[in-house]
Amino acid sequence: MRRLLSMILVPALLAGSTTRLMAQEPAFLHFTDMDGLPSMTVYNILQDREGFIWISTTKGICRFDGKHFRRFSINGLSSHDTPFSLMDVEGIPWFYNLAGDIFYIHHDSLQLFNVPKPHTSSTIYSLAVRNPYIYITWSNMEQPLSYRYNIFQPSENLCLQRGYVFLGLKENELIGYDIATRRMSFDVYAIDQQELILSHRLKVPITSEPIIEHDRFYLYSNGNYATIATNHFRIFNHCDELISETCLTHLFNDRIKYITFINGDEVFISTAKSAYIFQTATKSLNEIKYFSQYINTIFEDAFRRRWVSTTDYGLYLDLNNQAEIFTTHNSLLPTNEISSIKGIDTAIYLGHNNGTLTRYLPASGRLSEIWHSDAGRIRAIVPQKQESALVASDHGIHLIRLRDLSISSCTNFPVGSFKSVLSTDNGDIYLSTSLGLYRAGPVQRSGISCEDFIRKREIDSRCLTAAVSRGFLYAGTVNGLFRKEGSKWINVLGRNVFVTRLLNYRDSLLFTGTDGEGLLLIDNSHPHEIKISTAANLPSKHITSLCLIDPRTIAIGTDNGIYIYPIDGTAGFGINLRDGLPGKEVLDIECKNGMLYAGTTRGLYRIPVSRIRANSENPYLDIENILCFSRLKSYPFSSLLPYNHNHLRLFVTQRSLVSGSELRSYYRLDPKSAWTPFAGPEIDLWGLSPGKYSIELFGINEDGISSSIVSKDFVIDIPWWKSLWFNALLLTGIFSLGLTIAYTHHAKKRREERRQRQFQDQLNTFREKALQNQMNPHFMFNALNAIQSFLSKNDQLNAMTYLSKFGKLIRMIFEQSKLHKVTLENEIIFLRNYLELENLRFRDKIQIELSVDPQVEFIASEILIPPLIIQPIAENSFKHGLLHKESGGIFKMHFSMEGSHVSVVIEDNGVGRKKADQINGWKRIFTSSTGIASTIERLKILDNGENKMGLDIIDLVDENGDPAGTRSIIKL
Structure with missing residues (x-):
């Protein structure tokens, strides 16, 4: 699936605005018609019991499983423009359009519900479903009238006494309020009994046209319920007594277009000018900052993720993890390639591939360029004493004073290009370069003495990183990991390994990132008995950076995203493009003040450490259909199959909404056999031998969360010539033939x-x-x-x-x-x-x-x-x-x-x-x-x-x- 982040797409939405927003933006996933959406204008969003997302658009409806948008169509519709949808209590999606067409999903296909209209020009004013009835209020008449239709016999209908706006089910009873009295009083009825259950007279009569088509009802777990009707938000207790009421009159001039509950605490409101989130607890109204004028609705799924439908810009998915991205499109970043990150005090310093150094102040949100060098990309930023920092670029060392941002530089050192810098507690500085590891420093208050800065070359192999652990100096080179013992350097691993990063963890573990062998965990608590293990399940074996994000967790940067590695051995998980990461190649990571920063080739990613979590969505798999094949034709599946119906094709439905192609699926033919992976929606089983089978399927997402196992039992019968009855018949025939031969043997001996x-x-x-x-x-x-x-x-x-x-x-x-x-x-x-x-x-x-x-x-x-x-x-x-x-x-x-x-x-x-x-x-x-x-x-x-x-x-x-x-x- 083609997926883009808001760092690319949100600016497109803002292009029509006269003021460009120069600030970080939420890390959204974005889906367009190129991903399979029927249309770039998306209306309503629903989620069924299996977790699939149903989407209505201007060009029909579709279902999203995380990988594909499956379109559903049917002949006979007056219009494919489908702005309205609802989910009944049985989990069946219903849809209707302005032309009065009603259709629903049944047995994985779209079915048209033909219902007689009161008048040929009638349109749907309000609709609700409570099996076995469907309730419709028709407009385009002097007074809207409500009808009840039998779903299984639509011609069997009942005209109700009043015209209603249907709110929803309360204690399994459909309720709605009277349209005729809505301007003066909020009168709610139990529809089937035609019984008034509450009447609330409005303090201020409504003179403008209230919202009708988008009135909503929300039932809380404690029995209370909330309604949005006649431009009022009200909360009632289970005894239908009013608890609170809020009038939305201050939005009347904005022409409210749509209202819906996001959850029990938040209500989405769309107007002609903007979009808002109404907090039900505080009664506060907050304007949505980003592309608010294009939003049609916000839907929160069962996994607390938010789907944002828009006009002309497709569908967005907010993972609700508070992640943000910074790019050249939405901020003052000079380039998107961020090669190094360092948090010093309350600021975040960013080194770029073009030699620019920028500073980000999280408290104010300010991002500014503070210095540029022609000495190549910035490789490292290392804090020093006296409120200064050492900055290493490809071909130079620079000292920056953080108070006034003044910089002194030394370039053209005859030591090759710089790779990283290690500053020890005793003031020594070790420079990893293309020509080896050099000892330098210390840095004086007055600056760097370029002539005396480089003191000694410690090792002459190309060095990329260095670290100190248990008093020993380690050098990571392209030829292996070396430890200095006295005046000698010992190859710790005893072989050639391309070491890219080192991280000392409590003087007991030395995390060693490599290029090609993943992450090596070196237990050096006993230096003379080093134990080496390898981190499993990494997204890549090419490690670019390491960072400790809490006392028991390491963040590992790779060329294919970030991996969160718990040191206690529990299961880790990844942060990748589907978590909002702007680019999969991570150049550096840094954790500061509870925030994780990741520099990529396509921008800066920031996420609160507390919101970093695995994709907890349990994948869903089910066998939708099975066909059996013989040599000539196909047959329907049954639990007992003839011997020659031994080619089976299974049609599998899968769902993992943010895993996409990273969802791995497996099957096996019996509980004792090995699991076999499969990728597509179909599994072909060829040439099955007679016997009993119990085929099992399951899926596992990118973070190791698996679905429940789905199974189907069946038996393939033995051929008729191997059956018991045939063999008994055959033996009987042979025995009879033997008797006949014995009887005639003497007379026919010579002929025989x-x-x-x-x-x-x-x-x-x-x-x-x-x-x-x-x-x-x-x-x-x-x-x-x-x-x-x-x-x-x-x-x-x-x-x-x-x-x-x-x-x-x-x-x-x-x-x-x-x-x-x-x-x-x-x-x-x-x-x-x-x-x-x-x-x-x-x-x-x-x-x-x-x-x-x-x-x-x-x-x-x-x-x-x-x-x-x-x-x-x-x-x-x-x-x-x-x-x-x-x-x-x-x-x-x-x-x-x-x-x-x-x-x-x-x-x-x-x-x-x-x-x-x-x-x-x-x-x-x-x-x-x-x-x-x-x-x-x-x-x-x-x-x-x-x-x-x-x-x-x-x-x-x-x-x-x-x-x-x-x-x-x-x-x-």
Whole structure:
């Protein structure tokens, strides 16, 4: 979601004003039509029981879940401009417009409520809902009249005796006051009983037109209730006795446009000129300072956050944390990039990236530029004695006297650029620079002696920070954290770590911020037994600043917001863009006088420490709908599903109003399985096996607050052929068949034997076919490995050549896979292509020869053999014999006739089986090889015990008895 802060958007609202407000502004979240709002003019805001926000605008209504604005529309409306809305006691949102259209939400869709009007030109004057009735007062008549309609049968209606302005429900009874007497008396009736429950005569009769459409009613927990009616604010006790009354006559000239209760203590009032907050306890009226002329309403949700609707400027969210921001748009900040912050006495000093130093006085709100330097960005501001402060910029050291703001400077030190400054209690000053850590000082009352200021370089590694803990000096460098012991520097961590910040906590913990490893907690209470731990759940591992905000809490600045880290180990939380932070990259943080200040690349952020809190909103998740899918269509979900409805799609509703995309959601299929994250509103569960399931979902926001677990139980039934009844039926049938066979066995013995032989032949055929099918993917797998090898070596030419030949082989395999037998001629063609591939693969490493006796060649087209019966043996020679031979490899394949059989001799001069066994476990490979094992098994099946077909493997040796290769003989 695109979200901007008031530091950018509020000035746009003020652009039309003749006077520019130069002061800090509240840190609001801002939502516009680019975020999904239907319109930039927003009217009413409601919140339902699940915590979703409902918004009515000039272009329809929408629901906000923290991430998306979901629009709801319906055909048949006279106008989409919807200024009025209400929530009934059952949590159903109702809406109506000036044209008299009434619509509501039912089963997550918008429904039009058609009601007969007294007159075609009638418009809605007042509306209330109390199931099963809806109450409407119609205008555009001589006297407004009220009707009661049955929600389920709108044509069933009752014209009430009076015209009412409906206030609300009191003790589950709808009450309203009489329009006819409103100028003289405030007469309130129980609507259904038509019973007068109170009558309060006005002290001063009303002569101007009172507010009607926006009258409000608020019920307190003690039974008292408040009303805003006829321009009066009144509080009554539970006995309907008036407790207090306030007339808003002093706003009559402003033309009051809208009034609503924010809560029991505050009332929002919008007029033609401005907007106000009326305090019910003190009866005080306070004008809203910011963009008040554009506000339509203020709504306080269940989490005490305030939603501000506006005309033409969208929707704002006030987190109600009293956070403020300072930018170049709303204050006198010279730049938005604030590189350093320091609170001294009652002032806050800000160092900027452009070398400017500004001072902010919280008591008066004054922000002023006090000095500018061309020596680079201001890196550190360190208070000194005699009401002075040391200011370090990139290329200089400056002493500023706080009383008169006079400054003396020393620049062009030959020590590199400055990074930070440490001032110790004994007056020593340590300067962290790009060339190391230097000891300097002390600063005299008269100023800085530039010639004598730098005394000694302590460490020569690039240093970014320094600290003193338990009397030891620590230096944080780009090469690690070092501690000075005597004249030596010891690497505390024992490794290279980019250290950015150090903070000493009570001489027991040294908080070490790093660039890349997050925050390291170094327990140095016993310097010789240092314990190191890492802070968890940080928003980033790049630490920019550290600050102690109270005795037990550390604020950690990162390049992705601020993390509040309790030292006692309790759960921490973050401050980020959704908390009003103007920019996610935090350059420095400072805590002073109960306020936390954060300098970012986009302005200054200030928040009371007491208002820093985690996002306590419990996320909401629910399974809105489930669809089941088979191969052809979708089906509605039920708790018992057929076996083939095992693809489920869950539609999940989620809500976390300020988490946005940082809401993390998880699901699991049963309580014993691991949680699986999901991001979208849909979860697809594919190929679920039969069984019982209890799918569970939950969400957790950015600060670790989780929702309740939502679950849905269902069962996927087993297939019918695995069911108990089918198996019982099957066993019964088998038993009956057995009896029949036994009964007829003697008479049909010989025929059965013949049938058995046919069956065995078919079985052997099927087994052989299965083994053949097993060979096809085996060969393709090995060929693809060869192509992958070429590509990994970036040998594109050979890869393309190999791929072309491999394509031809694949086509031959697919053609032959449909056949039980192929001709020997085609098999030889296939083997020639295969050997060409292997020759291309091994290049000049192996000499390959294939020869065919003329006698075989003459009848090769007539001889039928099983497909892919020879290639695995040849492949085995390459893979396990010749692969391990460096050069001079020879591979021979020869076809010849031996009697009525074809003999295929495959011979190689590889390393032999024994050597291959030593290299890669020949026997294990041989026995588990799919190609060899399948070939042997196929030959056995085809031979059918006649010993006419088979495979012999002979180990060859040389004159010295050493392995000299392998000869494989296939008899076909």
